[in-house]
Each structure stands twice: as structure tokens, then as C-alpha cells.
Amino acid sequence: MIYDHILQLSGNTPLILLHSKDIEHIDLYAKLEFYNPTGSVKDRAASYIISKVINTGEINQDTMIVESSSGNFGIALAAICKRKGLKFTCVIDPNINEINEVLIRKLGAEVVKVTEVDENGGYLLNRIKKVKELLANTPNSYWVNQYGNPYNSDAYYHLLGGEICDGLDDIDYVFLGVSSGGTISGVSRRIKEKFPHAKIIAVDIYGSVIFGGKPHKRYIPGIGSSMVPSILSEAMIDDVVIVDEESVIQACYELLDENIIFAGGSSGSVYCAVKKYFHDKKFSRRPKVVSVFADRGERYSNTIYNDCWATEFINKSHSLVN
Ligand SMILES: Cc1ncc(COP(=O)(O)O)c(C=O)c1O
Numbered sequence: 284m285i286y287d288h289i290l291q292l293s294g295n296t297p298l299i300l301l302h303s304k305d306i307e308h309i310d311l312y313a314k315l316e317f318y319n320p321t322g323s324v325k326d327r328a329a330s331y332i333i334s335k336v337i338n339t340g341e342i343n344q345d346t347m348i349v350e351s352s353s354g355n356f357g358i359a360l361a362a363i364c365k366r367k368g369l370k371f372t373c374v375i376d377p378n379i380n381e382i383n384e385v386l387i388r389k390l391g392a393e394v395v396k397v398t399e400v401d402e403n404g405g406y407l408l409n410r411i412k413k414v415k416e417l418l419a420n421t422p423n424s425y426w427v428n429q430y431g432n433p434y435n436s437d438a439y440y441h442l443l444g445g446e447i448c449d450g451l452d453d454i455d456y457v458f459l460g461v462s463s464g465g466t467i468s469g470v471s472r473r474i475k476e477k478f479p480h481a482k483i484i485a486v487d488i489y490g491s492v493i494f495g496g497k498p499h500k501r502y503i504p505g506i507g508s509s510m511v512p513s514i515l516s517e518a519m520i521d522d523v524v525i526v527d528e529e530s531v532i533q534a535c536y537e538l539l540d541e542n543i544i545f546a547g548g549s550s551g552s553v554y555c556a557v558k559k560y561f562h563d564k565k566f567s568r569r570p571k572v573v574s575v576f577a578d579r580g581e582r583y584s585n586t587i588y589n590d591c592w593a594t595e596f597i598n599k600s601h602s603l604v605n
């Protein structure tokens with residue numbers, strides 16, 4: 284099949300069976316979202332939201348699109364805005380991965396970098412303040428606001444949720460990493476409609492406050508948040524598994540070793556959570572478990588997949604524990 288444009292390849296990502304010696308009593312599938320054109324699950328939300336607001340007339344060709352993102356969403360939005368000929372300003376902070384910043388800039392976005400630390404010791408509050416300032420100073424502007432925009436959740440209800448439902452005859456569990464909450468809100472609603480008995484398991488990381496944890500510095504991007512996203516109130520969550528960063532790094536290496544999957548940090552978190560959840564559970568029939576792998580490992584080559592970084596990180600966590 285010949286496609287007219289690469290962004291048309293968003294979606295229809297593969298669902299594959301994973302093999303792990305620790306959890307041979309479950310059928311574990313991974314939805315490989317890194318097959319999307321800009322490399323992550325976020326292509327779905329970016330394409331859906333921008334098409335939606337064009338169709339509803341909420342934006343026009345002269346609108347300045349604004350969003351705060353240091354990662355995959357910024358890249359996906361930059362790509363779709365370039366394709367549609369829209370102006371896009373991305374608010375980032377100094378913690379951004381160098382490759383992400385290069386991609387966002389090369390895709391034509393205006394980049395505004397917030398450099399002042401906020402009262403929580405991070406940058407999120409100041410990034411949001413900067414977004415609000417830009418909106419106030421730009422008469423025709425639209426804030427995508429992934430943490431609160433219902434179109435974000437709808438994108439995953441219609442697209443990813445629909446594909447997962449169509450991909451299997453039955454589903455018992457779905458494991459999803461949470462950051463803005465858009466993926467889990469949309470996917471959980473869709474899964475529960477078709478498979479009401481299926482359990483939705485949210486995966487978060489220590490240091491994130493989403494499920495009531497104490498905030499502290501996190502090093503693995505793409506999962507967790509320093510605020511509770513309002514969009515999460517739509518999610519139908521049965522259980523939460525919190526993982527630690529050291530185990531996530533180990534899980535990423537295991538995925539590579541056992542399944543030849545070079546996955547990003549949130550995929551490693553989800554894989555780690557599946558293993559933690561099922562290792563001591565017994566079933567009368569093999570449960571069918573779906574995990575969503577949101578991005579690939581290349582963007583983590585300076586961190587998770589850098590031997591010096593990973594070893595130093597693991598040694599540091601041990602010395603903190605001892
Ligand atoms: C790599 C990765 N995994 C998981 C997520 C979580 O998705 P959501 O923001 O929809 O909760 C994100 C979001 O940025 C991500 O970039």
C-alpha cells in the first residue's frame with residue numbers, strides 16, 4: 284500500500300506475545316506504540332486533538348498552538364502542526380533530553396525554555412505560568428493542555444482502545460503507564476465497554492504524586508507527574524502498581540535480553556509492574572494480559588542504556604537504602 288504522507292501511518296501498531304521465564308503462567312501481549320511515525324503513543328493524541336479542533340472551528344490557520352511538554356507529546360505536536368501548516372510554541376525546561384529538543388526545533392516549533400525553578404523545586408509550575416503568559420499575550424492562541432483536555436482521553440478511547448479491543452477475543456488485564464492520564468482514561472473506558480470483567484492496572488513510579496505518593500526527584504521521563512491530572516477522573520482503574528526506578532532499568536535490560544525489544548522507560552515500568560503483580564498469583568486458566576509500550580529505547584541511550592549512567596544510578600540507590 285502506498286501512503287500519501289507518513290503521519291497517515293499513525294495507529295495500527297503491532298500486538299505481540301512476550302516471553303518471560305518469570306511469568307510463564309500468563310499470556311502477556313505488548314502493544315508496540317513505538318511503531319507510530321514520531322516514535323510514540325503520543326502521535327495518536329496529537330493527530331486526534333489537532334484534527335478535532337480544526338473541525339470544530341476552535342482553531343483556524345492563524346492560531347498559535349501552545350503546549351508545555353519536554354517529551355513525546357511535544358515531538359508529536361510539532362510534527363502534526365508542521366504537516367497542517369500551524370504555528371506551534373512548545374514550552375520546555377532544562378531537564379529536556381537533548382534529542383527531544385533537537386527534534387522539536389527541527390520540526391519547526393518555536394521553543395520557549397523556562398529556566399527558573401518553581402516553589403516545588405521543579406519546573407512544571409513555571410512552565411504552566413509561561414503557557415498562560417503566552418496565551419494572554421497572543422490573541423488567537425489555543426492551549427492543548429494534555430492534563431485536562433477531554434479530547435486527549437477521547438483520542439485513546441477511539442484509537443488505541445478500539446485497536447486493543449479488536450486485537451484479542453478476550454482480555455483479563457490491561458497495564459498502562461500514567462503521566463497526563465490521557466491514555467489510561469480513554470483506553471480504560473473503551474476496554475470496560477467490551478470486556479467489563481477486564482481489570483485496568485495503572486502503573487506509576489516512586490516520586491510521582493498521581494496516586495498519593497510523596498514527591499521526589501525522578502530520572503525516568505514519560506511516566507509519573509508532580510501534579511494530579513484532572514483528566515484522570517474519567518479513568519476506570521482497578522489497581523495501581525508503583526515501581527522503583529532501579530527495577531525499571533533492570534526490566535528494560537530484561538526486555539532487550541529476553542524479547543529483543545529496545546523499549547523506553549515507561550515500557551520498562553509497565554513490564555516491571557506486570558512481573559511484580561503476577562509473580563506469586565495462581566490462576567485456574569491463563570489470564571490474557573495486555574501491556575502498552577509507549578516509546579522506544581533510542582531516546583534513552585544517554586540514560587537507561589548508558590552503562591555508566593545505569594551503574595551509577597543503581598549504586599546510588601543502593602547507598603541510599605543502606
Ligand atoms: C513514553 C511515555 N509513556 C507513557 C506516557 C503516559 O501517557 P499519558 O500522558 O497519556 O498518561 C507518556 C506520556 O507522555 C510517555 O511519553
